Amino acid sequence: MKNSVLHLENVSKNFGSKRAVSGLDMNVLAGSITGFLGPNGAGKSTSIRMGLGILPTDSGKVHLFGQKPNYRALDRVGFLPEERGLYRKMKVLAVIVYFARLKGMKATTARTSAMALLKQFELGDVTHKKVRELSKGMAQKVQIICAIVHRPEFVILDEPFSGLDPVNQQTLESLIRDLAKTGTTVLFSTHVMEHAERLCDRIVLLSQGRKIFDGNVTQALDTIHERVILETAKDCDPSAVIGQLASQVHALEPTSPDNARWSVELTTGSNSQQVLRACMDAKLPLRAIEPRRRHLHDVFVHLVEQDQQTNAGAAS
Numbered sequence: 622m623k624n625s626v627l628h629l630e631n632v633s634k635n636f637g638s639k640r641a642v643s644g645l646d647m648n649v650l651a652g653s654i655t656g657f658l659g660p661n662g663a664g665k666s667t668s669i670r671m672g673l674g675i676l677p678t679d680s681g682k683v684h685l686f687g688q689k690p691n692y693r694a695l696d697r698v699g700f701l702p703e704e705r706g707l708y709r710k711m712k713v714l715a716v717i718v719y720f721a722r723l724k725g726m727k728a729t730t731a732r733t734s735a736m737a738l739l740k741q742f743e744l745g746d747v748t749h750k751k752v753r754e755l756s757k758g759m760a761q762k763v764q765i766i767c768a769i770v771h772r773p774e775f776v777i778l779d780e781p782f783s784g785l786d787p788v789n790q791q792t793l794e795s796l797i798r799d800l801a802k803t804g805t806t807v808l809f810s811t812h813v814m815e816h817a818e819r820l821c822d823r824i825v826l827l828s829q830g831r832k833i834f835d836g837n838v839t840q841a842l843d844t845i846h847e848r849v850i851l852e853t854a855k856d857c858d859p860s861a862v863i864g865q866l867a868s869q870v871h872a873l874e875p876t877s878p879d880n881a882r883w884s885v886e887l888t889t890g891s892n893s894q895q896v897l898r899a900c901m902d903a904k905l906p907l908r909a910i911e912p913r914r915r916h917l918h919d920v921f922v923h924l925v926e927q928d929q930q931t932n933a934g935a936a937s
Contacts, residue, residue, distance in 0.1 A: 624651050625684070626775050626806045627672050632681030634667055641667045643830040645681070649775075649808050654801050656817035657810040659827035660925055665810045666703050666779055668827070673700065673777070686775075696724050699773035703780050703810075705764050709753035713744070713763055716752060717770050724771035731770065738766045742792060757784050765793065769800070776800060778809035782816055794820060814918040826921065828928040834920075842915045845923050849885040849893045851900070852909040856880055862903040869895050881908075 627649040634642040642664040649655050659665050670676040672683055674690025685694045708716050714735055721731035739745055742762045747755060755763065761784040769776055778797075782790050790813075797807055797820055811817055817824055818838055826834040826841075834841060853859060858880065863873045869891035876882045885896055893912040900907050 626651050628684040630682040632678050634679050651806050652804050653822045654807045654820050656821040656824040663827040664830040697774045699768040699776040701768040701778045707752045712749050714748045717766050720767040721770040726771045734770050775806045814921055818917040828925045833924050833928045841920045847887045848913040849896050850911040851883045854906040862905050
């Protein structure tokens with residue numbers, strides 16, 4: 622496809638009797654930041670490996686830079702796999718330069734690029750330490766540097782935030798944004814939805830090997846209803862008042878043992894002002910009203926649970 626860096630068309634993969642990926646269509650556009658999301662075992666890592674030609678597909682087509690994955694195309698890719706692997710007896714700078722040289726970089730250019738990235742990740746003081754002497758977080762940062770040191774056109778990061786403290790997670794977020802600004806295409810998987818929500822132009826969500834969502838973050842958030850939290854006097858049941866807003870309210874349920882807090886789920890297009898107005902008109906003893914912003918985490922949980930329930934119902 623035009624402007625496509627990675628294109629998977631109706632791709633499937635089995636491991637014995639287990640279907641790991643089923644009929645996956647995915648298109649990663651040049652210059653985009655795409656979040657590849659899903660619970661453990663959803664098929665993300667398998668899909669990435671098929672996209673790079675590391676694993677063969679059982680069916681379907683894969684195109685990387687418009688052609689079947691090959692060694693020349695892979696030189697244009699930076700890949701951080703979920704299973705980390707560094708040569709523990711090598712020194713930090715040496716191992717980064719080694720990976721850059723494998724991708725065709727000249728030694729002097731590789732060293733310059735490596736030193737700049739070590740400084741950016743605040744690892745200048747471990748340049749000549751052996752990898753085995755590093756903490757888990759430091760080793761993770763070195764692994765990330767190895768994936769991008771050769772300045773690839775396409776970067777794939779499988780769970781890149783794992784093992785990083787909040788400060789270094791922020792550093793990695795900034796790095797991903799900087800890569801995108803220079804035209805680099807980024808595909809990353811993560812279990813931390815906040816990163817995907819802040820970074821992604823588009824997200825693809827897998828569940829049980831199947832794609833269940835493909836779109837931008839706004840479209841994802843629109844798949845769930847907005848909520849409002851009402852805090853009332855104890856044992857004050859707002860059902861009668863909220864019931865008058867049948868076209869604006871999708872559901873109402875208590876969220877505290879004393880029935881002092883209630884969650885109001887709004888229908889599409891409704892807003893908290895309508896709920897507040899109805900409560901004020903009815904002189905409901907409100908202590909607080911708190912609109913709840915939708916988050917990608919809520920979308921993730923909702924869509925995955927919905928898919929699992931649907932799949933379980935179909936199997937029974």
